[in-house]
Amino acid sequence: MKIVLSGIRPTGNLHLGNYYGAMVNFLKMQEDKENNCFFFIADLHSMTTHSDPKLLQENVRNILATYLACGLDPEKATLYIQSDMDDISKLYYLLATLSPVADLNKVVTFKEKSQQNPDNVNAALFTYPVLMASDILAFNADFVPVGKDQKQHLEFTCHTASRFNQRYGVNYFKEPTPFIAKDQALVKIPGLDGSGKMGKSEGNCIYLIDEPKAIEKKVKGALTDNGPEGVNTPKPEYIENLFTILKVVSTPDVVAHYDNLWKTGEQKWYGNLKKQLAEDIITVTTPIRERINDIKNDDAYLRKVTQLGAEKARAVTSKTLADVREIMGLNYFK
Ligand code: TRP
Numbered sequence: 001m002k003i004v005l006s007g008i009r010p011t012g013n014l015h016l017g018n019y020y021g022a023m024v025n026f027l028k029m030q031e032d033k034e035n036n037c038f039f040f041i042a043d044l045h046s047m048t049t050h051s052d053p054k055l056l057q058e059n060v061r062n063i064l065a066t067y068l069a070c071g072l073d074p075e076k077a078t079l080y081i082q083s084d085m086d087d088i089s090k091l092y093y094l095l096a097t098l099s100p101v102a103d104l105n106k107v108v109t110f111k112e113k114s115q116q117n118p119d120n121v122n123a124a125l126f127t128y129p130v131l132m133a134s135d136i137l138a139f140n141a142d143f144v145p146v147g148k149d150q151k152q153h154l155e156f157t158c159h160t161a162s163r164f165n166q167r168y169g170v171n172y173f174k175e176p177t178p179f180i181a182k183d184q185a186l187v188k189i190p191g192l193d194g195s196g197k198m199g200k201s202e203g204n205c206i207y208l209i210d211e212p213k214a215i216e217k218k219v220k221g222a223l224t225d226n227g228p229e230g231v232n233t234p235k236p237e238y239i240e241n242l243f244t245i246l247k248v249v250s251t252p253d254v255v256a257h258y259d260n261l262w263k264t265g266e267q268k269w270y271g272n273l274k275k276q277l278a279e280d281i282i283t284v285t286t287p288i289r290e291r292i293n294d295i296k297n298d299d300a301y302l303r304k305v306t307q308l309g310a311e312k313a314r315a316v317t318s319k320t321l322a323d324v325r326e327i328m329g330l331n332y333f334k
Pocket residue numbers: 005006007008009042045131132135136144145146150153
């Protein structure tokens with residue numbers, strides 16, 4: 001069995017890009033009998049940049065409900081909250097003793113976050129990669145599916161694993177393989193504003209919890225023009241983008257229909273295209289939105305899921321921590 005592990009920072013709502021870029025991949029991995037999947041909410045990591053307790057609670061509730069609504073299954077995968085795992089925090093300290101400040105100083109996300117938020121450059125932000133290494137090494141994960149912005153953090157994890165093994169003359173930690181979304185030929189969902197990808201900070205997103213009316217409005221507002229300039233011309237990026245989204249939410253015959261219309265060079269069908277696109281997005285998101293709203297306020301269920309997850313996860317991490325203590329010499333008076 002391969003151990004697959006990934007953390008999700010609880011910041012804001014999931015959009016279509018997150019869904020097709022990461023979630024669909026998680027769902028596939030969870031179904032694979034060869035995988036033992038661990039997915040967790042990285043609430044401690046989110047505290048490096050956000051500190052409002054109310055907002056934290058809301059975000060964790062939201063993201064957990066969303067992941068469950070999308071189909072992550074607490075029976076198949078282990079779903080837990082990072083801060084429920086005392087072992088991770090303990091391992092974090094132990095691994096910090098092996099983490100060169102010079103390496104942490106080179107981490108690009110640290111530099112970016114410090115620049116964005118010069119009044120809140122805290123020690124936890126600086127040691128973000130150490131906590132991430134603990135998340136991963138506590139399970140000796142084989143595969144870590146992440147976005148490409150996390151690549152440097154994963155390299156830090158690999159270095160930490162090999163430094164530990166070298167320093168203590170063991171072969172205990174595995175170096176995990178990053179599973180960068182881009183390499184997996186997953187779709188990159190573009191934004192509705194003509195260029196680039198869908199992203200929270202770009203403000204061009206369709207969220208899974210958007211009401212149908214909001215989705216219709218956003219799709220209607222997507223950038224278009226008067227139509228093709230001739231027969232069989234190449235599509236400009238903003239039109240190609242609409243087709244990219246259509247391809248993931250609609251059936252192949254619908255895509256073929258509009259593709260043919262494009263090729264004829266005819267104009268005046270973008271209205272229909274957008275109507276169809278909105279409708280098919282709504283078909284995908286509606287059951288998810290309804291489930292999110294059902295689950296979100298079901299404290300008993302959320303508690304049950306996270307307790308079960310934490311128990312299953314602790315069964316693995318307690319063994320790691322005991323081994324690491326032993327290897328590092330923290331086992332007195334046996
Ligand atoms: N840093 C990751 C992000 O921002 C979240 C994360 C925390 C994570 N711990 C992890 C991802 C361990 C993979 C493995 O998206």
